[in-house]
Amino acid sequence: MAVSTTQVEAHEPKKEEYERPWLEVLKRFTRHRFAVGSVVVLSLMILAVTFGPLFMPFGETDSAVTKKDQPPGTEYTLPKDLYYNSIGGEVRTPKGTTLTFWLGSDNIGRDLLTRLLYAGRVSLYIAVAVTLLSELIGIIVGVMSGYFGGLVDAFAMRFVDFLNTLPLLPILLIISTILEPTINLLILILVFFSWTGGARLMRGQILSLREQEYVSASRALGASNLRIMFRHLVPNALAPNIVNASLALSGVMITEAALSFLGFGVKLPAASWGNMLKGVNTTILEKYTWQAFFPGLAIFICSLCFNFIGDGLRDALDPRAKR
Amino acid sequence: MTVSNSTSENLLEVRNLKKYFPIKGGLMRRTVAQVKALDGVSFSIKKGETLGLVGESGCGKTTTGRTVLRLIPPSGGEVLFEGQDVLKASSSRMRTLRRDMQIVFQDPYASLNPRIPVGQSIAEGLTIHNIGTPKERLDQVAQVLDRVGLNSGHMRRFPHEFSGGQRQRIGIARALVMQPKLIVCDEPVSALDVSIQAQVLNLLNDLQKDLGLTYLFIAHNLSVVEHISNRVGVMYLGRMVELASRDQLFRKPMHPYTKALMSAIPLPDPTIKRDRIILEGDVPSPVNPPSGCRFHPRCWLAQDICKHDDPIFEEKEPGHFVACHFAQG
Numbered sequence: 001m002a003v004s005t006t007q008v009e010a011h012e013p014k015k016e017e018y019e020r021p022w023l024e025v026l027k028r029f030t031r032h033r034f035a036v037g038s039v040v041v042l043s044l045m046i047l048a049v050t051f052g053p054l055f056m057p058f059g060e061t062d063s064a065v066t067k068k069d070q071p072p073g074t075e076y077t078l079p080k081d082l083y084y085n086s087i088g089g090e091v092r093t094p095k096g097t098t099l100t101f102w103l104g105s106d107n108i109g110r111d112l113l114t115r116l117l118y119a120g121r122v123s124l125y126i127a128v129a130v131t132l133l134s135e136l137i138g139i140i141v142g143v144m145s146g147y148f149g150g151l152v153d154a155f156a157m158r159f160v161d162f163l164n165t166l167p168l169l170p171i172l173l174i175i176s177t178i179l180e181p182t183i184n185l186l187i188l189i190l191v192f193f194s195w196t197g198g199a200r201l202m203r204g205q206i207l208s209l210r211e212q213e214y215v216s217a218s219r220a221l222g223a224s225n226l227r228i229m230f231r232h233l234v235p236n237a238l239a240p241n242i243v244n245a246s247l248a249l250s251g252v253m254i255t256e257a258a259l260s261f262l263g264f265g266v267k268l269p270a271a272s273w274g275n276m277l278k279g280v281n282t283t284i285l286e287k288y289t290w291q292a293f294f295p296g297l298a299i300f301i302c303s304l305c306f307n308f309i310g311d312g313l314r315d316a317l318d319p320r321a322k323r
Numbered sequence: 324m325t326v327s328n329s330t331s332e333n334l335l336e337v338r339n340l341k342k343y344f345p346i347k348g349g350l351m352r353r354t355v356a357q358v359k360a361l362d363g364v365s366f367s368i369k370k371g372e373t374l375g376l377v378g379e380s381g382c383g384k385t386t387t388g389r390t391v392l393r394l395i396p397p398s399g400g401e402v403l404f405e406g407q408d409v410l411k412a413s414s415s416r417m418r419t420l421r422r423d424m425q426i427v428f429q430d431p432y433a434s435l436n437p438r439i440p441v442g443q444s445i446a447e448g449l450t451i452h453n454i455g456t457p458k459e460r461l462d463q464v465a466q467v468l469d470r471v472g473l474n475s476g477h478m479r480r481f482p483h484e485f486s487g488g489q490r491q492r493i494g495i496a497r498a499l500v501m502q503p504k505l506i507v508c509d510e511p512v513s514a515l516d517v518s519i520q521a522q523v524l525n526l527l528n529d530l531q532k533d534l535g536l537t538y539l540f541i542a543h544n545l546s547v548v549e550h551i552s553n554r555v556g557v558m559y560l561g562r563m564v565e566l567a568s569r570d571q572l573f574r575k576p577m578h579p580y581t582k583a584l585m586s587a588i589p590l591p592d593p594t595i596k597r598d599r600i601i602l603e604g605d606v607p608s609p610v611n612p613p614s615g616c617r618f619h620p621r622c623w624l625a626q627d628i629c630k631h632d633d634p635i636f637e638e639k640e641p642g643h644f645v646a647c648h649f650a651q652g
Contacts (some may be wrong), residue, residue: 214444215625216394217497221448222421235438 038305045302049120055100058111060118063268069288104290106276116294118270122183124302126272127253130190135245137191138198143229143237145199146206153217157203160196168193169257169262176264179270184264185243190252195246198241205237239317246310250303259298265267273299333403334537335391335505336367340400342383342390350603359609360386361610362561363400365636368505368554371536373531375552375569377545377584381606383559384541388507389613391539392424393417404505422452425498431490435482441493442468442478448501458557467496471526488519493504495526507539512547524551545588549573554642557581560617561609567643577639577650579622616648624649 030036067076068203077098145156172189179185199247209215217227238278254274259265259275268275276295284291342361345354361383368374376384390397393409402409404424408615412420425448428434442464449460464476471492482490491511498506506529512520528551530536534649542548548555549569550633556566557580565578576582581599588599602621607613613620628648 084459193343213428213430214436216389217426217428217434217494218436218447219394219499220392220421220424220426221449221497224451227451232436232439236436 024314029312032308032312032315036309038308038312041301042305043267044308045120045305046124049117049124052117053114053121056111056114056117057097058114060110060115060220060271061111062114067101067105067109068107069291070100070101070105070109071288072290074101074104075099076101103294104288105290107112107284107288112228112294115271115276116273116298119273119276120296120298122266122270122272123253123256123274123299126183126190126256126266127249127302127306129187130194130252130256131245133187133191134195134248135198135241138200139197139202139234139238139241141195142199142202143206143234144210146203147210147225147229147233153203158198163196166193169259169264172259172264173262179265181267183266183270186256186259186303187201188254194248194252198244199239202234202237205240208235209233209236239313242317243310243314244314247307249310250306253299253303253306325577331384332369333340333367334370334405336401336403337387337391337541338365338401338403340364340387340390340402342386342395343398355412356610359561359612361374361390361397361400362559362612364558365561366556366563366566368537368539370504371531371535372553373540373551375548375555376539376541377543377548377555378430378558379543379606381560381609383609385509386542387558388426388509388539388541390508392426394426404486421500422448423504424507425501425503426507426509427491427494427498430514431487431494432482432514434494435490437482437530437590440479440481441485444482445478445493445500448497452501463500464496468493470499470530474524476584487515488523491515491519491523492526493522495530499530502534503536505537505539507541509541510543511540512569513542513544518644520622527551536585545584557584560606562617562646563644564618564644564647565645566636567640571640571643574645575598575647577643578618578647579624579649580618585628618647622633 014224066075070076099111101111101113103116106112106115106188141156141160145153175181206229215228215232218232222230231281256265256272257274257277260272261277261280263278266275268273268278273295277292338628340361341359341361341363346356346358347353348355364383364387365447376387378384378623386395389395391402391409393402393412397410400410404420407416407420409417409420409424435441442461445467447461449455449463450475454460455463461478464478467503468475468477473489474494475494477485477489482493485493491502491514494511497553510528512523524547527538527540531538538551540548540551554566554568555572557572559580565572565576565581569578572581576585579600580602583602586598586600597646600623604621607617607620613630615631616622616625616629616634619625622629626648632648634646634648636644638649639645
C-alpha cells in the first residue's frame with residue numbers, strides 16, 4: 001500500500017538527490033491526504049467558477065418570471081418571445097429550447113446553478129484578494145516592527161491593538177451608508193481590518209530570528225537593513241504566515257458571506273455566495289431548502305478545503321516534523 | 324589607560340571600550356539598572372598577530388568582539404582600525420570598513436541561513452559590495468571553498484547537508500572571500516569535536532601565514548588560546564585583568580585570577596601533583612560589580628586596599644599588563 005512504499009523510500013534516500021527545503025515541504029504536504037484532496041477539489045471549483053458560466057444557457061441575472069422557487073431538476077421551455085443568455089447582446093439559446101434548472105431557481109426565477117458559479121467568482125476573488133493583500137501588509141508591518149523594535153514596534157503594535165478593538169460590523173454598516181459599496185471597496189475595508197493577525201505572527205517570528213548569528217554575519221558583511229529583513233528574515237519566518245493565510249481564506253469567505261447576508265457586502269443583482277443566502281428565513285428553509293442549501297454547501301466546501309490545506313501546510317512547514 | 328604605545332603597526336586599537344546593557348522595568352519601561360558587560364577594556368593588536376581573549380562565561384569576551392565590529396552599539400570608548408575610529412564612522416564609511424573586518428561565529432548551525440545555498444551565503448559580501456561580475460564571484464567562491472578544504476561542488480548545497488566542522492569552514496570561507504585584514508573569531512571551535520577543533524585551528528593558522536591575517540581570537544579554552552595566540556588577554560567581569568605575550572602569560576601569570584585559571588587546565592599526565600587553586604563563590608553580577616578591584620571577593624590575596632581602590636591596568640614588566648595591587652610573578 002501507499003504507506004509501505006513511503007517507508008521504503010524513507011529508509012533508502014537516494015544519495016545524489018539534493019533535498020531542497022521546499023521540495024521537502026512539498027513531499028511532506030503530499031502525505032497529508034485531506035490536504036491533497038482539498039487542493040484537487042478547490043482546483044475543480046476554481047475551474048468551474050472560471051469557465052462554467054461560459055457554458056451555461058442562462059445569464060447571471062436572467063429570470064424566468066413564471067418559474068419562481070422551482071425545485072432542482074425543473075424543466076423550462078423558453079417562451080416564443082424570449083431569448084436567453086444574451087451576454088454581450090449575443091443570442092445563444094434559441095427560442096423554444098427546453099432548459100433545466102439543475103439546482104432549482106430562486107425567488108425571482110433565476111437559475112441557481114448559474115448564479116452559484118458567478119457568485120463563486122466574486123466570493124473566491126474577494127477571499128484571495130483580501131488574504132493576499134492583508135498578509136502582504138501584515139508581513140511588511142510585522143517585519144519592520146520586529147526588526148527595528150523600540151518606538152516603531154510600540155507604535156505599530158498599539159495600532160494593531162487599536163484596530164483589533166474596533167467592531168467590524170457596526171463600522172461596515174456606517175461605511176456602507178456613506179460610500180457606494182463596490183467589491184473593491186469591500187476588499188479594502190476587509191484588508192484594513194484583517195492584516196493585524198499576520199503582522200503579529202510575523203513580528204513574533206522576527207523577534208526570535210533577528211538574534212540568529214546569520215543575521216549578525218550578514219550585518220558584518222555590510223548588508224543593509226532591507227536586505228537582512230527581506231533576504232534573511234522573511235523567508236525563514238514565512239511558514240506561520242502561509243498557514244495563517246490559508247486559514248484566513250476561509251475566514252474571509254465567511255465574513256464576506258455574513259456581510260452580504262446582512263446587506264453590506266456584494267450588492268444585488270451581482271451574486272456572491274453570501275448574498276445568495278440573503279433573505280433566507282424559516283419559510284425558505286422549509287419550503288425552498290435548495291435556495292439556502294447550495295450556496296451554503298459551496299461556502300462549507302471551500303472553507304473546509306482551505307482549512308485542510310492550512311493544516312497540511314502547517315505540518316509540512318514544521319521543520320521538526322522531518323518525516 | 325596605559326596601553327597606548329600607539330604605533331602605526333597596530334591594526335586595531337581599542338581604548339576604554341564600554342558597553343552597558345540597560346535593564347528596563349516598571350510601568351514606563353525606564354532603565355532601572357545596567358549590565359556592565361564591558362567596563363573600560365583596552366588592548367591593541369598588531370598586524371599579522373593573534374590576540375587571544377579568554378575568560379569565563381559572561382565576562383564580556385563576545386561583547387568585546389561584537390562591539391569592535393560595531394555589530395552592537397558601544398556605550399563609550401574608541402575602536403581604531405588602521406587609525407580610523409570605527410565607532411564614529413558614517414554608515415557609508417562603515418560599509419567599506421566592513422570589508423576589512425570580518426567575523427567567524429561560535430555556532431556553525433546558527434551562523435548560516437538554512438534557506439540559502441552555501442555558495443550564495445559565501446558570495447553575499449561580494450554581492451553586497453558589488454565586487455566583480457556574477458561569474459567572477461562564482462570563481463572566487465570556488466577558490467575560497469577550495470582554500471578552506473571544501474570543493475566548488477558544495478556551492479549549491481544547503482547548510483543542513485554539512486557537518487559542524489564543514490559548516491565552520493563555510494563560515495570561515497564567508498569571511499575570507501572579502502579578503503579582510505582582521506577576523507574576529509568568536510569561539511570558533513568551542514562547538515566542535517576535539518578532533519575537528521584541531522583541524523579548524525590549523526586551518527586558521529595556515530590562513531594567517533598565507534594571507535597575513537590578523538585575528539582577535541575569543542575562547543574560553545586556555546589550551547586552544549595557547550595554541551593559536553601570540554598575545555593573550557584575560558578578562559574578568561567586563562574588565563581586562565591581564566594582557567601579555569603568550570609565553571609570559573603561560574609561564575609567569577601575575578594576576579591571581581589568571582593563576583587560578585591556569586591551575587584549572589587539565590594536564591594529560593595524571594601522576595603530576597599540583598596545587599589547584601579553587602576560587603570561592605560565583606562571579607558577581609555585572610549589574611552591581613564589587614567596589615575596588617572586581618576580583619577581590621574571590622581573591623585569596625585581597626587586602627583592604629582591594630575593596631576601595633580599583634587597581635590600574637599597568638605594565639609591570641615589558642609587554643606584561645596587569646590590573647592588580649599585589650601582582651607578582
